[in-house]
Amino acid sequence: MIARAASALLVASWLVVGPTPAAQAAPATATCTSSVGPGIPPPAGLAAGVPGFHAQWYGQSGYPTLCPGERSTATVAYYNSGSRGWVNGRMGEVAYLGTWGPEPGQDQVTPLGGDGTNGSPATGWPRYNRIAIQPAPYVGPSQVAWFQFTIQAPVQAGSYRLYLRPLVEGATWLEDFGVFWLVTVLNADGTPPSPPAPPVLGTGYGFQNVATARGTFGVHLVKERLADVTVKTLTANTTECLNNCPAKPLAQYAAETNAYAGMNGTYLCPPDYAACAGKVNSYDYAVYNSTLRRWLNYNALNGQNGLLAFNGTTTSVYRRSFVYFQQQTPVTAAITNYPLLLQNGAVISSEAEQSASQLAKGTKGAIGVDGTYVYLVIATNANVTDLAYVMQALGARDGLNLDGGGTAAMWIGGSYKVGPGRLLPNAIVLTKP
Template identity: 80%
Template sequence: MTPLGGDGGAGSPATGWPRYNRIAMQPADYVGPGQVAWFQFTIQAPATAGYYRLYLRPLIEGATWLEDFGVFWLVTVLNADGSRPAPPQTGLGYSYQSVSTVRGTFNVHLIKERLLAVTVKTLTANTTDCSNNCPAKPLDQYASENGAYAGMNGTYLCPPDYAQCAGKVNSYDYAVYNSNLRRWINYNALNAQNGGLFFNGASTSAYRRTFVYFQNQTPINAAITNFPLLVLNGSVIDSTSEQNGSQMLKGTKGAIGVDGTYVYLAIVTNATVTDSAFVMQALGARDALNLDGGGTAAMWIGGSYKVGPGRLLPNAIVLTKP
């Protein structure tokens, strides 16, 4: 039995790997081309609950060319009572990481910043409600026009490359508060269908049905609605019965989340909308809203795209710093 993570002692002189960071195997019979060999082993979990990466690769002393081959799993070590440990802390700024959830492990492009250190702005290319041939621009233009540090795409839109969008190109059926104009675009879309995330400085609020905000409005300086709300008060919202076919297909999904301290901009790969909800919960978001993905997905930070640029956008979210 080998302890996960090693003991810090000296190990292989050829590779420099610490002792017990590798699983020692007795010499095995020769495995030829097309043949299969089975190996079994037991790993002792660390004493501290948390999230650990288990990396398996073949290693033969002196055969350094093998070191580039292997596979890894994200291993969750539960608390003594069987509960899951607190989500791992991620660094600020941009990261690309694998996130373990009850629905599997997903790769995520993530921008995470302290709410007190940035200003969240929700922006629209149109200054009034628009139903066809609406103005749209690339994400980096939204960023440059606002002196932004980072940003990502916004709501679902009707793109010009969809035949069913003839007569409503670049329109969107969701309410977005234009932070620069200080007014709502598509105000009447604050309704019983769409969810929303609302910002007043570093204070945030979320609604599964935005007509609740419509009835009891509070001051805001940024807000965006879309469907569905993914997470509310730390719990995943199961909206599967209300989702359309594309939302239930694996693909690239966007999301924005908050937890009272941080704002999360995320693009999840090879996921359904419900998968994305569990990813946002695992990242630590208390509230999270689904955003557009697929060919619209775009994420920009520090002068370059991490995802995209994707399609031209009629609305977007940016983060500015003092």
Template identity: 40%
Template sequence: MNPKKFALKHARISIGIFSVVVISGYLLTLLVFYIFNTQNQKLTMQIRAISNLNETNEEKLASIKQELGKLKKEDQYVRNEKLQSDIKSIETTYNQAVDAYEELLDLKVVSKNTETYDGAFADILTLLANQNYASAEADLKSFITQVQSEKQKITASFSIPANVPANNTPPSSGYSRQVVKTDLGDFLVDIITADLNSTRVIVDTASDGDCTNDCPVLPLATYVARSGAYAGINGSYFCPASYPSCADKKNSYDTLVMNKDKKYINSANNVYSTVPAAIFTGNTSRFVGASQEWGRDTGVDAVIANRPLLVSGGQSVFSGSAEVKEGAKGGRSFVAASGSIAYIGVVQNATVGESAKVLATMGIQNALNLDDGGSTALWSGGYKVGPGRDLPNVVLFVGK
């Protein structure tokens, strides 16, 4: 081969290989930067959420933010392995810290004596601020176990007040507090009965449309007053602003609702939803096993979706699931109906499966579970249960 041609061909091949190496290196750099940047944005959001947990811990959390800022400025090539290791440690412990704090918030719903746990959590934040991730991780696991154990002790100590009458049938009208006897044991029930011939069931919402973050909320009493209702209960599950895991979706909910102004909320993301729903119109009601079974008819009075469906056709259709919170004891809110009679109420100190059994024992034909825990609230001339936290939507009884 001609030496000049050989040299030219060799040069072209070398340039081609060099170009591939350069481009690959450039793409790898972009990928590392993107992954690192995404992780830091997520961690920063979590830290900002946790920084609002307790004013006394702000300085500790600020120092951790500063450390993350230093990590962000590190050379991506030289320190990448160390960066990834540090980020993983921070992310793991902060995720655990978020879980731990939300467990503590749940404990505060049932107990006012949480000073010991408040102090323990502050100590854990100090470990995190000092970058002692191993100790923080161990303490967080122990902390969560202790808080869960304390909640179990409190629910186990629950006792039905004396002189509450036993009655396995709902009241013919109005509010009643009664003991319902089932083969699973005795349960305290707060329940309100309404005749749909003289009462309209509506859903009131704080937002006039879809909302994904920083959504408005109101106390149940405010909803009752502004709608002229005589009774009401908390609505569907939502993401409380006090939960760090809800930092980018505060007070939002994603299930289907049609409010009193005939506005469907979260319609687009529930076209194929399998979440059950309750529909009220005139003196009738309909309970469907999946929201996708329902269209967008605005001729009805109210639509609210939540999970799970508790009773269908007079039979309990939910006995439990793998969801931990559904298997824990607590106040279980519901909306229900039998023929032209509607009910709202709370089964006290029950799992979700137990509440289904209680309502079926009472002869109620259809029932849907509603939000619970710190959201639980029931109104009839005043709070019968609650007031609980402010809510994005509620179910109300309004006279016709």
């Protein structure tokens, strides 16, 4: 189990140190042996005192490999980054972990645990779709709660995922950091399960488990031929804006352009960040408004950020946007952000320049191209470098990091696949003839 000094660590009296198979585990064959992988450490930096109810993922125990029917204890820590405490036993203030999508889906039943109702196994969860309750009577701002729950391996060998998200019951879901448990169930003789089918890389939307040299990541992907869609970059503001800037849901951008699909754009300064007082919904990146046919935040082009540009179906990419600024060519859509992830198929090394939030695991967004296809991507439980390897594994040749976390949004065919997340000052959409 991971550990880290904090202002307070709140743990129930029954907390077990590290994920271990429970004593009541179902008997396994003599040749089947379970194991637990290494824990995932906490992020380097944490926000604090955000108005209202908020949470920051703080770390978790490792992924288990189990024999059929065996049980294991899992631990995940969340830091209370909001201004309000979590109060056990009080509706509208008590914190739980709930089941989340894509596997099994929001508030859906899972074969990995539950309370014995709705077809779930009885593993001691508060409800079939509530994985755990806060382990202490009160979790104050800037305190850490270590949630614990029991997972039971299904009898069928294979790879299973349990996505979870914290919530304050009766009030709101808290931030989605793409947290999940990967549970590998061995065959009865202890041999590994058959490998999962390779990802489907056709066009349209799909959720895939993408294997990379840095691990396997759950990925929401919209992939379309550049010849079949028009890529548009859009802004809510029509003039330069520094504070209280216009912003709108991704679905509104799509409706206004009759778009087929879209996702969030650059990093922004959201209203729920104390540091953003005086610059709410502003963004420090140059974006070409395809409808207005001009740049917003034009001066930001002369900077160190990455740039992905489109001129119809022709694409160009720059690790540093000032190179384009010095010798500009026509574009129909373009967006800057930091960092560039891929160039000519190679991962760009940028960790030395990344922020703490970029180095931390969470939900990350990106756009990529390969000369034939455009890729809109939201990866779960990844950091920015992981995201670069995901883009490479998907087949993109060039890729640019976008915003993620609480801003992450992906929309296609009239509904959200991720989000809606925050209101957006800019977005990317795909239109079809």
